[in-house]
Amino acid sequence: MKKNLAAVLALAVGVGIIGAGAGLAAGTADDMINARQAEMKVNMKAMKALVSMLKGETPYDTAAVQAAAKSISDAQAEGVAKDVWNTSSQTGATVKSGAKPEIWTDAAGFTEAWKNLDTAVAALSASTDEASFKAAFPALGAACKGCHEKFRAAE
Template sequence: MKVWICALVAGLALSAGSVLASAALTPQQIVDDRVAGMKALGGNLKGARTATDAAGAKAELAKAIAFTETMQSRFPKGTGIGDAGVAKSRALQDIWTKPDQFKSAIEALSSALKAADAAAGDQAKFDAAFGALGKSCKGCHDQFRGPEAP
């Protein structure tokens, strides 16, 4: 009996927590916010790539790394293609049916960013790091992003 109550309380607390976390935003708003974040991430990466010195590159990469740390939380279940309340998204359901692969895709991005950060200042290494970084973007897009709506 006690166990049951505990489980019930825990369950309520969990769902209350997830409701609270997303209470302010509708699924489509989460998607839109995520898309804006991805665009900003692209801007940071371009900024880092074209920065004139290592400090400039590192400043942009720091923003990208900070964003990437929030990546997983930007993909709550129910915010993909075909989900209720989502009119426009390119997030494939594979994100939620293959959570381990999605997690490693994010980790690949994270480590590629850190490698680029470490390489800033050494042009050859920096170029190579950006090659790998581009691959991590593409790797995740190829696997977890659907086609653009016509």
């Protein structure tokens, strides 16, 4: 009996923790907008490092390319896990969003833009030398630009 009670309590605590985590992940619209903006800042930092290598301002470094690609993928995965592109986050109470309504009214287009980013990051991750990096980078730039032009408001 004690074992069953302990198992039931452990399960209840576990479910409670998971449920609380899910609630925290969703957050307010302001929380989701802040999380989206943090995701984009990670992407911007990665792009700056990659562009610096592309221009020859810093030496090419395979490990740095891999790290930049991973940071973009990880930031995107975290955003997906937190559901930061949820329709309830279109407008914040106190945080201004640069996201255009088209993200939600053209969900298929937005999904396609994310797929383009995924494909470009995968190609970048597969690069093994400076030549393959330079061949893969333009698709990443185009994916970022394409999404920003259609789904990001001008500042």
